Amino acid sequence: MENFQQFTEQNVKPIIEFRGVSKTYQTGTHALDDVNIKINNGEFVFVVGSSGAGKSTFMKLIMREEKANTGKITVNGFDLTKMKRKDVPMLRRTMGIVFQDFRLIPTMNVFDNVAFAMRVVGADGRDIRKEVSKALAKVGLGHKARSMPNQLSGGEQQRVGLARALVNSPDLIIADEPTGNVDPNMSYEIVSLLTEINRKGTTILMVTHDHNLVRDFQHRVIMLDSGKIVADNVGGDI
Amino acid sequence: MKLSSIKYLAFEGVRNTWANRLMTLASVGVLVACMTIMGLAVLISENVNLAIGNLEEQNVVIVSMKDYNWALYENDEKDDTASATQSTAESGAENTTQTPAGDKNGIKETDYIIHDEKEAKALCAEIEKLDNVLNAVYVSSEKGLEDAKHLIPDDMKDDFAFLDEENPMSCAAKVTMRDMAKFDETIRQIEKLEGVASITSQSEMANTINALKKGIGVAGFWIIAILVIISLVIVSNTIRITMYSRKLEISIMKAVGATDAFVRIPFVVEGMIIGLISAVISEVLLYFCYRIATETIVKSLGTVVKYGDMAFILFLMFAAIGVFAGVIGSAIMIGKYLKHEGSEFAAI
Numbered sequence: 001m002e003n004f005q006q007f008t009e010q011n012v013k014p015i016i017e018f019r020g021v022s023k024t025y026q027t028g029t030h031a032l033d034d035v036n037i038k039i040n041n042g043e044f045v046f047v048v049g050s051s052g053a054g055k056s057t058f059m060k061l062i063m064r065e066e067k068a069n070t071g072k073i074t075v076n077g078f079d080l081t082k083m084k085r086k087d088v089p090m091l092r093r094t095m096g097i098v099f100q101d102f103r104l105i106p107t108m109n110v111f112d113n114v115a116f117a118m119r120v121v122g123a124d125g126r127d128i129r130k131e132v133s134k135a136l137a138k139v140g141l142g143h144k145a146r147s148m149p150n151q152l153s154g155g156e157q158q159r160v161g162l163a164r165a166l167v168n169s170p171d172l173i174i175a176d177e178p179t180g181n182v183d184p185n186m187s188y189e190i191v192s193l194l195t196e197i198n199r200k201g202t203t204i205l206m207v208t209h210d211h212n213l214v215r216d217f218q219h220r221v222i223m224l225d226s227g228k229i230v231a232d233n234v235g236g237d238i
Numbered sequence: 239m240k241l242s243s244i245k246y247l248a249f250e251g252v253r254n255t256w257a258n259r260l261m262t263l264a265s266v267g268v269l270v271a272c273m274t275i276m277g278l279a280v281l282i283s284e285n286v287n288l289a290i291g292n293l294e295e296q297n298v299v300i301v302s303m304k305d306y307n308w309a310l311y312e313n314d315e316k317d318d319t320a321s322a323t324q325s326t327a328e329s330g331a332e333n334t335t336q337t338p339a340g341d342k343n344g345i346k347e348t349d350y351i352i353h354d355e356k357e358a359k360a361l362c363a364e365i366e367k368l369d370n371v372l373n374a375v376y377v378s379s380e381k382g383l384e385d386a387k388h389l390i391p392d393d394m395k396d397d398f399a400f401l402d403e404e405n406p407m408s409c410a411a412k413v414t415m416r417d418m419a420k421f422d423e424t425i426r427q428i429e430k431l432e433g434v435a436s437i438t439s440q441s442e443m444a445n446t447i448n449a450l451k452k453g454i455g456v457a458g459f460w461i462i463a464i465l466v467i468i469s470l471v472i473v474s475n476t477i478r479i480t481m482y483s484r485k486l487e488i489s490i491m492k493a494v495g496a497t498d499a500f501v502r503i504p505f506v507v508e509g510m511i512i513g514l515i516s517a518v519i520s521e522v523l524l525y526f527c528y529r530i531a532t533e534t535i536v537k538s539l540g541t542v543v544k545y546g547d548m549a550f551i552l553f554l555m556f557a558a559i560g561v562f563a564g565v566i567g568s569a570i571m572i573g574k575y576l577k578h579e580g581s582e583f584a585a586i
Contacts, residue, residue: 086497086498089492089497090495092492092494092495093495096494097493103486105490107257117490117494119243120496120500164494168495
């Protein structure tokens with residue numbers, strides 16, 4: 001019973017929490033205005049909104065690329081408002097990031113691109129070989145480990161990006177429009193992969209413009225407009 | 239940081255150097271030029287110091303002693319003065335005859351201080367005790383006369399024929415100083431010693447040597463300082479270009495949780511490699527330059543500093559400057575870039 005309680009508490013504990021968060025850039029742009037939100041461990045959340053709605057700022061604040069002007073942000077147990085610059089790498093090691101433009105290093109092959117994320121955190125050679133192979137197998141690219149990025153399609157490149165985000169077994173994956181540069185079929189494949197990863201317990205936060213994906217995959221949807229959360233629904237209802 | 243990470247980062251530094259080989263080559267070229275000029279400045283300064291050292295050794299001071307000959311000379315002068323005074327007094331006073339006490343020349347033992355060679359050598363020993371005196375060699379009056387005779391030109395030898403019968407030279411001490419910068423102070427100390435009659439020195443030469451030494455020191459310092467700054471700027475610039483070409487990697491590194499040190503180390507390694515390669519090339523180049531230069535001018539200069547004696551120090555200097563320029567240059571540059579985050583890298 002006690003174990004069950006612990007398990008439940010851990011699982012309902014918010015992995016991301018915004019309390020009264022506002023962000024205004026030095027240029028005077030009000031990007032976020034008094035945002036309050038909780039994203040629980042194990043959730044799959046779509047973040048939608050038009051250009052300039054505040055989606056990028058929302059993600060940057062979570063990754064601690066930017067600091068909030070007011071309010072409190074907690075991610076994976078880290079208080080980002082009090083966090084020192086030297087501690088930021090520790091926060092980022094608890095998350096995997098998928099970029100819209102893939103950001104693969106063109107001079108490295110697929111294996112090395114994924115291994116790069118493990119080398120950065122000081123993993124040893126044997127672990128790297130084992131975990132990279134597992135991550136590539138998960139995204140269905142085990143056979144392309146020696147290929148160079150320019151030999152892959154857009155969808156395959158994004159799957160390499162996904163393998164890189166997964167390889168350190170993060171609690172949270174942040175995907176910034178991961179389907180923005182791939183065809184519709186591949187978009188479904190990528191979100192399916194993310195959904196599968198989510199089923200195994202990893203929290204997914206995905207920014208997208210693709211309403212079809214949001215509707216079809218039936219996850220929680222946070223909608224931003226002019227720096228405010230205007231909708232927070234479960235079930236793909238925008 | 240784990241050993242595997244350090245190995246990986248060092249390898250990355252080597253890989254960067256090779257990947258940017260054109261820029262590396264340009265930097266190495268400029269650094270080699272700077273280091274070779276620095277090395278030449280050091281070698282020139284060492285050679286001038288050697289030449290000055292030789293001059294210093296030649297610039298001996300002759301300390302004449304208050305011996306019998308000195309007293310005789312002094313007495314002659316007194317006599318001249320006395321006779322002049324006497325002739326003035328003769329006009330109104332009765333002529334009185336003065337018989338000087340002492341030997342046939344009228345010199346008493348109390349008229350001089352150095353009575354024999356033993357006392358002269360004791361004075362030399364006393365001079366040698368002074369801090370700045372390297373040595374004080376006793377020169378007898380006979381040896382002094384012999385040396386003086388050598389300096390008389392052949393056509394004037396008849397005028398000095400009297401030197402074959404009498405010796406007007408006092409015994410002396412030939413004093414060599416350690417540091418010409420303390421020349422005046424040492425002269426004052428010698429003058430205070432009992433038994434010292436006079437000091438013959440080339441103070442102008444000493445002053446010239448001091449000025450030359452100071453000038454070379456100041457010029458050497460500024461040449462090296464300016465070239466170190468140039469080296470720093472060159473290495474920083476190379477690292478900046480490397481970083482620019484690797485901004486994607488840096489942004490990914492930061493996104494996946496790399497520490498600042500992890501991002502920084504490959505660039506520092508690259509800077510160090512550039513510095514060390516430049517040091518080795520400069521050492522070899524300088525060896526050949528110096529060999530050619532010394533072969534040409536050695537006849538006019540006499541002795542020169544051997545390259546072998548300076549090779550290790552020069553290499554240490556080059557390596558230190560190269561590594562310093564590499565580490566500091568890259569650290570300055572990467573420090574600026576590390577403040578950028580994720581998407582900001584695309585705008586750099």
